[in-house]
Amino acid sequence: MSVQTPSRSSEEGAGHRPRTARDIAAAVLRQPAGAIGTVIILAIVLIAVLAPLIAPYSPTATDPNLVLSGPGGAHPFGTDDAGRDVLSRLIFGARPALMVGTLSVLVGGAVGIGFGVLAGYSRGAVESIVMRISDVVFAFPLVLIGICAVIVLGPGVLSVGLAVGIGVAPMFARLARAEVLREMNRDYVKAARGMGGTPWWIVLRHVMPNIGTTMIVQMATVMSSAIVIASALDFLGLGTQPPAASWGNMLQASRQYLGQSPVFAIAPGVVLTIFVLAVNLFAAALTNALNPRIRTKLLRARGFLARLRGQGRTGGTPALVQAESVTMREAE
């Protein structure tokens, strides 16, 4: 008797992990939301990295003769109140947005997951203290945490990133604690403890891999709120300082000239909104792709292009297991 899943058999021996990673990526891209989100995010990352090559002007070069010129001609999006090219500033503005978003999710994830796992693993007094602190941090609106960070560290990308990171850490801590509590009751963790595994070993080898996907989904979800709140702090003048460009501080500058140059106020907001929506779409698609059941369904369904070519007419409902040449014999 032999049961095999035809598409997998050839690669089964090549190790499990790379296969899963590739499956997840494929499952993200199979969803329209995931594909759109990924393309936009990649485009913005590329733009941020290649900013000096793409931007038609220096983001800080002023032209006193061309202040608040409308869109058209040499400046597709016009110029700002100091005669700087709005398009070039939009392109360079991708840098602080990405930096702050990444920094805050990394800080928040590291601090939050660290303390959450600690609380969930050790229980007792440590747990109460950690969760109480997390409640207190949660009690501060993010804007206020940003203000506190700016008071101590001065305005800038770093303080905004740290502030938003600390602000979102409780979201990770609560989730991580709940997940750890659930894992601790699983038989394999009990077995590992019974065999005398040290706390570090159990957490790193057994608990973390199992709560990892949930945490990654949370990171993607938190990323978009981090970007929005960071741009709000920029807008309030607490983040990236002019003349350096960020989408938030461009909106702040445009506020006084709504009548003369509406494009100056519309463009940074459009870019920011598209970026946030793309991150949300990507996060939703990633959530689906990390769920093994949905992932299998996504991968079994024929791709959009294949269906266009008329190759998708193989079967109705996707099968959970496919078997070829199964022989069954009645028991004697």
Add this chain to the structure above:
Amino acid sequence: MTRFLARRGLQSLLTLFVASVVVFGLLRLIPGDPAIILAGADATPATIQATRVQFGLDRNIAVQYWTWISALFHGNLGTSFSSRGPVSELIGPAVMPTLFMVLGGVLLAIVVALALGIGAAVPRRRGVDAGLTAFASVLYGAPIFWLALLAILLFAVELRWFPVGGFVSPFQDPAFGLSSLVLPWAVLALAVGGSLSRFVRAAFIEELESDHVRLARAKGASAWRAIRKHVFRNAMVPVVTVFGVAFATLLGGAVVLETVFTWPGLGSLMINSVNSRDYPTVQVLLLIYVVTFVVINFLTDISYSLIDPRIRLSERA
């Protein structure tokens, strides 16, 4: 219930205490001598020495905290660096504009969230649901201050229906006062209400599909009666929690909106004070926001335990 209240009350007090320590500690974390920071940028050595004695900066940090917090409790909010007058004189007139904006905004946001959420959940028509969901997710993505800028651009600069910004109390000048409130309220209601509607929708769909609602319908209850008697109360538990969280988001959002609408409220005062390094004012404002926030959380806890007795009963275990 008393036990539940006492427990939650104690937790809130603890949160407040820690928050006040953080707000107090901020000034000690700024690099430099706190006496110079507290005395202001252009202080003479004599003033610096006076400040050091006044705030007890030469003494134990716990004593310093006690001096500070007991002065606050006695109504002495300190002296502003920028106005050189008492902080209370700056804060007093800023309370009313913020209250108008936030309370009105919250009420409208709740109305919008319930209307959009129930409207998407109840009729079970895919078109309506998909349309409202898409609308909500775009609102969720767009930063609130940008929506406000767009609203100003369209309705104040182009169409000239409403003022660009500023606030006049509707008690003094009803016509102008109300017209200045329209844009901030509309933006808060749409942005906050829109993103909340997703939670309302999810909660109502879950309840509508539950067995007890199906049973009620099978026994001949009208759709309206089923929603009123069987869905509403259950669906409100998660909804009230989300509203509580949203109130906080909205308090933060209002700080930004006040800047957009040049609103003479607490939020603008806070940002101006941060920029002019007027630390005593910033400290008091931070405390006001945190106290408001903790009180709202406490009320949220109480209200959902009133809606769902299981929550307060389970706490006893």
